[in-house]
Amino acid sequence: EPEVTQTPSHQVTQMGQEVILRCVPISNHLYFYWYRQILGQKVEFLVSFYNNEISEKSEIFDDQFSVERPDGSNFTLKIRSTKLEDSAMYFCASGRDNSPLHFGNGTRLTVT
Amino acid sequence: AQTVTQSQPEMSVQEAETVTLSCTYDTSESNYYLFWYKQPPSRQMILVIRQEAYKQQNATENRFSVNFQKAAKSFSLKISDSQLGDTAMYFCAFMIENTGTASKLTFGTGTRLQVTL
Numbered sequence: 001e002p003e004v005t006q007t008p009s010h011q012v013t014q015m016g017q018e019v020i021l022r023c024v025p026i027s028n029h030l031y032f033y034w035y036r037q038i039l040g041q042k043v044e045f046l047v048s049f050y051n052n053e054i055s056e057k058s059e060i061f062d063d064q065f066s067v068e069r070p071d072g073s074n075f076t077l078k079i080r081s082t083k084l085e086d087s088a089m090y091f092c093a094s095g096r097d098n099s100p101l102h103f104g105n106g107t108r109l110t111v112t
Numbered sequence: 113a114q115t116v117t118q119s120q121p122e123m124s125v126q127e128a129e130t131v132t133l134s135c136t137y138d139t140s141e142s143n144y145y146l147f148w149y150k151q152p153p154s155r156q157m158i159l160v161i162r163q164e165a166y167k168q169q170n171a172t173e174n175r176f177s178v179n180f181q182k183a184a185k186s187f188s189l190k191i192s193d194s195q196l197g198d199t200a201m202y203f204c205a206f207m208i209e210n211t212g213t214a215s216k217l218t219f220g221t222g223t224r225l226q227v228t229l
Contacts, residue, residue, distance in 0.1 A: 031214035042221045043157070043203060048214035055214040089155055093217075097210045100147055101217055103157035 002026045006092050006104035013082055013111055021077045021107045023092030032075045033093040033101060034067065036060065043091070049075065082111045114139045116206050118220035125194045126228055132179075133189045133223045135204030143209035146180065146187045147217070151201040160202070163187065191225075199227045 005024045013019050025032050034046040047067055048055040054067065066078045075094075079086055089108050093101040115138045125131035137146070148160040163171045163180050170178050175192045191198055204220040 031210075033214065033216065035217075037155075043219040045216045045218065048216050050214040056216060091157060093157075095214075098145065100145075100159045100162050101207075102159075103149075105154075105156050108155075 004092055004094055004102050004104035006090075006107050008107060009105065010108045011110070013109070015084060015111055016081050019079050019082055019109065021079075021090050021092075021109070023075045023077075023104055024073055025075055025092065025094030026102055027073070029094035029096050029102070031055075031095045031101075032067075032069065033095075034077045035091040035093060035103075037089045037091065037106075039088070046077070046090075079109075082109075084111050087111045114141070114144075114206050114208070114218045116204050116218055116220035118204055118223050120223045121221070122224045122226070124226045124228060125191070127194055127196060129194055130190060130192045131194055131225065133191075133202050133204075133225065135187045135189070135220055137185050137187065137204070137206050139185070139206065139208075141208050145207045145209065146178075147205040147207070148176070148178070148189045149203045149205055149219075150198075151203060151222070152197075152199070157203075161189065194227045196227050196229075198225060200225060 007022045032049040037043045047057045047061045064080045089106045091106045092104045095101040117136045144165045146163045150158045150160050161173045177190045179188045201222045203222045205217045208215045
């Protein structure tokens with residue numbers, strides 16, 4: 001069964017550094033998402049992407065965050081200048097019309 | 113805006129027993145979907161079951177079934193014959209029907225289920 005893949009599985013970075021989290025969604029999916037889960041807390045929506053543009057973004061998704069789908073297969077989340085509070089599990093998800101979202105295994109981001 | 117509430121932070125059940133996890137939601141939308149996702153210690157997000165709001169029949173998936181009460185905006189998950197592998201965090205989630213745009217999932221705060229011997 002096709003799956004969403006995320007790399008790396010764990011990223012450690014210093015505060016103020018830029019990070020790029022990568023995702024390869026399922027190939028025939030149309031909608032792409034990033035979610036964040038701080039340890040022990042709920043899964044929070046960051047951003048959705050469709051037709052090569054952002055569909056919706058949450059309050060969390062401020063100017064430090066950006067997303068790209070550079071080559072029709074990868075879907076990336078960039079955090080320009082990481083803060084300690086960005087430490088979390090980041091999940092990529094993809095979906096088609098009115099179908100459940102399929103999640104990747106997540107990237108654990110640790111900001112030191 | 114949609115909200116999803118899970119009022120049970122933790123639950124425990126003995127192996128082979130049945131347990132029910134509660135979820136309520138609030139929305140003014142008519143067409144939507146409800147889901148239960150399982151998150152084991154590995155922190156993967158695994159779809160357990162899905163319910164379309166327009167269907168009156170409750171969804172079932174092997175040992176997992178839901179009790180969907182649309183008027184009450186309630187969507188509980190029943191796990192029968194609980195197994196040790198069911199130990200996980202369970203998230204209830206809501207999604208508006210797609211209308212040509214990316215419709216997001218809104219999650220509850222989760223219920224941590226422990227299955228004991």
